[in-house]
Amino acid sequence: MPHSDSVLIETRHLTRTFGQGARQVRAVDDVSLCLRRGEIASVVGESGSGKSTLARLLLRLLQPTAGQILFEGVDVTGKSSLRELRQYWRKVQAVFQDPFSSFNQFLTVRKLLERVLGLETPSLDPEAREARVRWALEQVALNPDAILGKLSHEMSGGERQRVMIARALVVRPLVLVADEPTTMVDASSRASILNLLLDLRDEFGMTILFITHDVSLATYVSDTLFVMQHGRLVESGPVEKITESPEHPYTRQLFADAFSMSERG
Amino acid sequence: MSLLLEARHVTAGYVLEGTGPIETRPTIQAVADVSLELQEGDVLGIAGESGCGKSTLATILAGVVRPPLRVTAGEVWIAGQEVPLEGPAGAPSKGRQSADLLGRVVAMLPQGAMNALNPTLGVQDFVYDVLRSHIPEITRQEAVERAKERMERLGLPPRVLGAYPHQLSGGMKQRVVAVVSTLLNPDVLVADEPTSALDVTSQRMLLALLLNFLEQRIIRGIVFITHELPLLRYIARRVAVMYAGQLVEVGPTDRVLFTPSHPYTQALMHATIVLEKGTRRQRIKTVGGAPPELVTPPPGCRFHPRCPVAMPICSQAVPPTVPVGERHEAACWYVAGDPSGEAGAAGHAAQ
Amino acid sequence: MVAGVVLFAVVGPMIVGREPGEIVSMPFDPPSRYALLGTDNFGRDELTQLMYGARTSQLIGVIAGVIALLIGTVVGTVTGYHGGNTDEILMGITNVFITIPSFVVLILLSIALRSRSVLVMGLVIGITSWPWTARAVRAQASSLRAREHVDVARLSGASGLSIIARDIIPYMLSYLAMAFTLQLSSAVLTEASLSMLGLGPTNTVSLGVLLQWALLWEAVRLGNWWTFLPPAFLLALIAFSLQLLNASLDEMYNPRLRRRGAAK
Numbered sequence: 001m002p003h004s005d006s007v008l009i010e011t012r013h014l015t016r017t018f019g020q021g022a023r024q025v026r027a028v029d030d031v032s033l034c035l036r037r038g039e040i041a042s043v044v045g046e047s048g049s050g051k052s053t054l055a056r057l058l059l060r061l062l063q064p065t066a067g068q069i070l071f072e073g074v075d076v077t078g079k080s081s082l083r084e085l086r087q088y089w090r091k092v093q094a095v096f097q098d099p100f101s102s103f104n105q106f107l108t109v110r111k112l113l114e115r116v117l118g119l120e121t122p123s124l125d126p127e128a129r130e131a132r133v134r135w136a137l138e139q140v141a142l143n144p145d146a147i148l149g150k151l152s153h154e155m156s157g158g159e160r161q162r163v164m165i166a167r168a169l170v171v172r173p174l175v176l177v178a179d180e181p182t183t184m185v186d187a188s189s190r191a192s193i194l195n196l197l198l199d200l201r202d203e204f205g206m207t208i209l210f211i212t213h214d215v216s217l218a219t220y221v222s223d224t225l226f227v228m229q230h231g232r233l234v235e236s237g238p239v240e241k242i243t244e245s246p247e248h249p250y251t252r253q254l255f256a257d258a259f260s261m262s263e264r265g
Numbered sequence: 266m267s268l269l270l271e272a273r274h275v276t277a278g279y280v281l282e283g284t285g286p287i288e289t290r291p292t293i294q295a296v297a298d299v300s301l302e303l304q305e306g307d308v309l310g311i312a313g314e315s316g317c318g319k320s321t322l323a324t325i326l327a328g329v330v331r332p333p334l335r336v337t338a339g340e341v342w343i344a345g346q347e348v349p350l351e352g353p354a355g356a357p358s359k360g361r362q363s364a365d366l367l368g369r370v371v372a373m374l375p376q377g378a379m380n381a382l383n384p385t386l387g388v389q390d391f392v393y394d395v396l397r398s399h400i401p402e403i404t405r406q407e408a409v410e411r412a413k414e415r416m417e418r419l420g421l422p423p424r425v426l427g428a429y430p431h432q433l434s435g436g437m438k439q440r441v442v443a444v445v446s447t448l449l450n451p452d453v454l455v456a457d458e459p460t461s462a463l464d465v466t467s468q469r470m471l472l473a474l475l476l477n478f479l480e481q482r483i484i485r486g487i488v489f490i491t492h493e494l495p496l497l498r499y500i501a502r503r504v505a506v507m508y509a510g511q512l513v514e515v516g517p518t519d520r521v522l523f524t525p526s527h528p529y530t531q532a533l534m535h536a537t538i539v540l541e542k543g544t545r546r547q548r549i550k551t552v553g554g555a556p557p558e559l560v561t562p563p564p565g566c567r568f569h570p571r572c573p574v575a576m577p578i579c580s581q582a583v584p585p586t587v588p589v590g591e592r593h594e595a596a597c598w599y600v601a602g603d604p605s606g607e608a609g610a611a612g613h614a615a616q
Numbered sequence: 617m618v619a620g621v622v623l624f625a626v627v628g629p630m631i632v633g634r635e636p637g638e639i640v641s642m643p644f645d646p647p648s649r650y651a652l653l654g655t656d657n658f659g660r661d662e663l664t665q666l667m668y669g670a671r672t673s674q675l676i677g678v679i680a681g682v683i684a685l686l687i688g689t690v691v692g693t694v695t696g697y698h699g700g701n702t703d704e705i706l707m708g709i710t711n712v713f714i715t716i717p718s719f720v721v722l723i724l725l726s727i728a729l730r731s732r733s734v735l736v737m738g739l740v741i742g743i744t745s746w747p748w749t750a751r752a753v754r755a756q757a758s759s760l761r762a763r764e765h766v767d768v769a770r771l772s773g774a775s776g777l778s779i780i781a782r783d784i785i786p787y788m789l790s791y792l793a794m795a796f797t798l799q800l801s802s803a804v805l806t807e808a809s810l811s812m813l814g815l816g817p818t819n820t821v822s823l824g825v826l827l828q829w830a831l832l833w834e835a836v837r838l839g840n841w842w843t844f845l846p847p848a849f850l851l852a853l854i855a856f857s858l859q860l861l862n863a864s865l866d867e868m869y870n871p872r873l874r875r876r877g878a879a880k
Contacts, residue, residue, distance in 0.1 A: 046464040046465075046466065047435070047464055156316075156555060157315070158555070159555075186314045186315050186492050187314070187492045187493050187494065187536075187537065188314040188492065188532075188533055188536050188551075189314070189551075190536075190538060191536040191537075191538055191549040191551050192536075192551040194538065194549075195548060195549065195551065198548070213464045213465070214465070215465070216538055217538055220538045220549075253466070254465070257465040257466045257468075257469055258465055259465070259468075259493070259495035259496055259498070259499060260495060
């Protein structure tokens with residue numbers, strides 16, 4: 001899995017707080033990390049650790065309270081025009097946890113996918129658009145002719161999630177932020193979605209930020225691991241190193257608690 | 266060891282809306298001829314992907330059969346008592362009977378039970394409500410006392426009783442519901458994916474709590490349903506694997522998970538992602554296709570359209586249950602035909 | 617039930633075939649074979665009056681309802697979705713409109729215009745009652761904005777307008793249908809009260825106008841029950857049937873409210 005050492009996304013002391021006064025919550029607290037081109041990095045932590053907030057900050061769906069985000073070396077932290085945000089989203093896309101609530105139940109698969117093509121400038125001609133949509137569906141192992149006309153409730157959870165991944169792929173982004181993409185999918189279908197992420201990295205050199213609470217999934221799929229607890233980044237590094245010798249007590253606990261097949265109750 | 270729970274040839278389905286008598290309406294055939302046993306003091310795991318019928322089976326075992334679910338064949342016996350499985354035509358007295366059954370003989374811990382906690386009621390009120398429905402004369406004080414004593418016995422902080430649901434973490438809520446649902450010491454606890462919305466640490470605590478129930482003889486047996494195989498290794502002594510409503514394999518946990526005989530169990534095992542040294546660089550192989558829809562399920566063995574070793578007979582007749590080891594059985598024609606069924610099927614599926 | 621009332625109003629006059637202005641017999645005749653519900657102060661057939669009146673009342677109700685719904689939805693959605701400054705400004709305007717009572721507007725208008733048509737009545741009632749819908753819609757839009765499919769839409773580069781049109785409003789349709797029935801019901805009653813104050817539509821009969829005449833001609837005191845009871849009853853019926861419709865719509869859209877075993 002070759003990847004150059006160039007840093008694609010960097011955060012410096014990124015912080016996001018919610019609420020005021022005594023009830024203020026620091027969802028993301030002084031997080032500084034680097035995401036390198038062509039790697040799969042996982043952010044692991046329990047619910048409430050701030051990983052989803054971090055994802056939304058990196059997607060610029062949320063404004064940080066403090067700190068910076070740099071994309072390809074350029075500071076993108078401040079509020080921007082819709083045009084500038086669109087340019088960003090052409091390169092950074094996402095898949096979310098719940099394939100049912102993230103899929104507008106009134107849209108067919110075709111409409112959902114074609115909408116994203118609005119990000120392309122200059123806009124593509126109809127043939128190119130059709131080709132892209134079909135290509136994206138083929139990447140996720142779905143048959144375009146069978147699925148383009150379907151609505152959300154006509155598909156299974158696994159299929160819906162694949163369609164959401166296809167939606168993100170349509171514009172051929174550089175970065176895919178996957179926020180717990182397999183949590184609401186069956187254990188048996190999880191492997192195929194994770195294999196898909198690995199394929200995206202291997203074939204297209206896509207950079208993927210994989211967010212999960214399940215450390216076994218994280219170690220299966222990633223090159224780099226970021227461990228978050230209560231909004232802070234407590235440990236980070238190459239996945240082999242952390243698996244061998246985790247340093248932070250929370251990391252150790254995560255590995256210890258994970259269910260493996262070699263233990264018995 | 267004595268037999269605590271027994272299900273014999275249970276077949277059930279969800280009747281779809283339509284005209285005409287119930288027997289002729291299209292039905293989602295969710296459970297097909299399933300027979301299970303749970304021994305005293307044991308934990309039986311039921312594994313399978315979503316849609317395989319395990320949740321439906323859970324509600325049947327718990328005696329909570331409501332339309333449109335209809336049991337068309339089979340019986341369930343718990344601790345020598347037959348569990349009433351009639352649905353629509355049940356007379357009001359039958360309803361009362363099942364309510365009595367539920368909680369005393371068998372208790373259910375459904376998925377997302379913690380979300381069922383009324384956010385405007387404190388935990389104490391919840392405890393009182395639950396106990397009052399079974400023991401009308403009980404006072405609030407007595408109810409809270411019972412709960413408190415039980416929680417102390419299990420090592421849970423009794424202060425939780427004074428709290429409201431939103432003040433508790435997901436894991437704690439789930440444990441609270443587990444404790445309350447077993448306050449009347451039911452014989453069997455049916456837990457349907459109780460850990461699904463929890464992080465690993467909470468999952469462990471919940472499983473430890475359930476095992477503690479058994480140890481302290483608060484309950485006599487557990488039926489644990491999940492699609493996460495590693496959990497079963499931790500908690501279940503025996504595992505039954507279901508696919509598309511049919512029972513495909515059942516046996517001691519280690520045998521079923523590490524030397525599975527049925528092609529589906531093998532595929533399921535191979536697709537499991539776990540934390541093991543050395544698994545990182547190997548790609549996991551998955552089975553193509555998806556489970557069938559169950560209004561018109563595939564004839565014979567329902568896995569045959571996706572099975573790597575399917576034979577002509579598989580689509581013609583439902584496979585028999587054949588023994589493949591000590592108290593270990595699989596329902597498969599391939600296994601039935603091949604004297605060393607395990608090795609053969611394992612070899613094929615691993616390509 | 618709603619269908620019944622509507623049918624009555626629309627089809628009725630065609631069956632009876634009498635002009636509302638026609639003088640039929642002596643004033644204040646009690647109900648007889650000739651005039652089923654008696655006659656009013658001018659000797660006109662009450663039943664015919666009732667039918668035409670019902671029709672007018674409902675028409676005004678619909679006009680007002682549609683206007684209120686349109687304005688209320690647009691304002692509510694825009695302010696709920698955008699929040700911030702837009703919210704402040706639009707809610708400020710909404711609050712101003714809340715304080716304007718419809719009869720003040722009507723009085724001013726009746727000075728300006730020579731007659732009040734059904735359209736004008738509908739318009740005025742609509743313009744003074746949209747704030748209620750706006751607020752309700754605002755709450756809905758604001759909560760829908762936080763939903764995941766809206767995030768996905770933003771990531772897909774959709775403009776604010778596109779998001780409102782395709783991600784927010786479709787999810788509110790059931791809510792809007794219910795809001796509409798409630799607006800309709802309140803508009804009909806508002807029309808009735810305005811008419812009773814003498815600000816009803818000129819040259820046309822409506823239920824409120826019928827009641828007004830009943831009042832003016834001291835029907836209660838004189839015991840001419842047939843001039844005021846039927847219109848009042850019909851008004852109550854309209855309002856009640858719309859409320860029932862609202863309740864069933866609610867049940868239809870919210871599966872948890874469905875009565876056990878009730879096939880829908």
